[in-house]
Amino acid sequence: FDDTNFDADGNMIERPEALMIHEVEVGKDYAILISTNAGAWRYLIGDTVRFVDLEKNEIIITGRTKHFLSLVGEHLSVDNMNKAIQLVSDELNICIPEFTVAGVPHGTFFAHHWFIGTDDKVNAEELRIRLDNKIKELNDDYEVERKHALKEIFVDVLSEKNFMDFMKKKGKIGGQHKFPRVLKGKMLEDWKKFLKEETVQ
Structure with a gap:
């Protein structure tokens, strides 16, 4: 794969x-x-x-x-994501029940944009650094690309409710529906639009 x-x-x-x-x-x-x-x-x-x-x-x-991210050969799997989130959660003593990540343009290069759902208090910059470092430890390809075409990672800390409300708006409530770990295309556009509307309210 x-x-x-x-x-x-x-x-x-x-x-x-x-x-x-x-x-x-x-x-x-x-x-x-x-x-x-x-x-x-x-x-x-x-x-x-x-x-x-x-x-x-x-x-x-x-x-x-369908749930992986490889903009420039970083081959970031859901397994990598879950493990990194779990390790960072344990280190910071916080609970992260929801998260998603998107690949985005960054100048002439690329970046990963993480949306982290937690109701615990956390410093977003510390979370960003730890998450980046954990993924580097777990994934050699990611570590290599962070020195080259994958220039940055961004982290937005949101409440878990943001994720639940978005799924509710999509009509996807219940155990059968899980928030996608990787956002692409129309789903990413809808998510950004939803967050913008939430900020305005």
Whole structure:
């Protein structure tokens, strides 16, 4: 699962490289394609997985093909995001029940814009620095790109209610509906518009 096989929106390219199970490596993220004798042929289920034991073919689910961020090759997965948020929450002794991130232009380069939902008091700048550092520790590609094309990360601290109200406005309430961890396209536009309206009120 990388930008040679998927586009920026998480869609599989025309002729992706497909591997058999004996060709995978430990520690890499893969998207699963399933073929069955019932007629499914190379069906993309949408989950990304990482093999942790090749002998037993043990995997962990690391995210969804649509929920990742790779503007410049940083390959930021939901797994990276969740782990970084958890580590920072523990360090700062705060609860972050909701968050999302978007890739945005930054001059002639790019940036990540994080929206953090917490009702605990926190210094946004300290949160930004810690979050950036944790992701660097978790993701080598991210660390490399932070020195090159991914020039900045921005953090807005919001209340959890902002996230809930946005989902309510979208008609997506209940356990089946989760706030997207990565915002792109129209959803990002709607989110920014919603936050602007909330600020005006």
